[in-house]
Amino acid sequence: MSLAALLGVLPAQASDTPALANNPFLRPRLAEQAPPAESASPPLELRAILSAGDASRVDVGGRIVGVGEEIDGYRLVSVTEDGALFERAGHALRLALPPRVATSGDDTQVAKETGDAD
Numbered sequence: 001m002s003l004a005a006l007l008g009v010l011p012a013q014a015s016d017t018p019a020l021a022n023n024p025f026l027r028p029r030l031a032e033q034a035p036p037a038e039s040a041s042p043p044l045e046l047r048a049i050l051s052a053g054d055a056s057r058v059d060v061g062g063r064i065v066g067v068g069e070e071i072d073g074y075r076l077v078s079v080t081e082d083g084a085l086f087e088r089a090g091h092a093l094r095l096a097l098p099p100r101v102a103t104s105g106d107d108t109q110v111a112k113e114t115g116d117a118d
Contacts, residue, residue, distance in 0.1 A: 044074060044086065046095040051081050058084045060095075 048059035056079035057066050065071050067079060074086040074093060083096040 044072065044093070044095060046084055046097055049079060049081065049084065049097055051079050060084075 045061045046058060047061070050057040054067060057064050058076060058079055059065075060071050063071055065076050067076050069076055074088045077085045077087050077092075079085075083094055086093040086095065
C-alpha cells in the first residue's frame with residue numbers, strides 16, 4: 001500500500017486544479033516608463049529684481065540676467081517691479097517674485113531706519 005493511501009490522501013489530478021493566471025516560470029516584462037509629467041513648479045526660479053528700464057536685471061536661480069539675455073533657453077523680454085517675462089520657442093513664461101516673508105530682524109531694521117527704535 002502506498003503512503004498516500006495510508007494517509008487517505010487522494011492524488012491530485014490536472015482537472016482538479018484551477019488554471020494559473022500567470023506562468024510563474026516566465027520572466028516579468030519590464031514596465032514601459034511614461035515620459036515625466038510636467039512639473040508644477042516653473043523651470044526657472046526668480047529670486048530678485050532690479051527694475052531700471054533697459055538696464056533691468058533679475059536673479060534667476062543665482063544667475064544675474066539682463067533684458068535680452070538668455071538663461072536655459074529662455075530669453076528675458078521685460079521686467080516689472082513684481083515679476084519678469086521670459087520667452088522660449090514662441091511661448092511666454094511670466095515669473096512672479098515670491099512674497100517676502102518678514103522676520104523679527106526685519107522689523108528691528110525698519111524701526112532703526114525710521115528712528116522709531118528705543
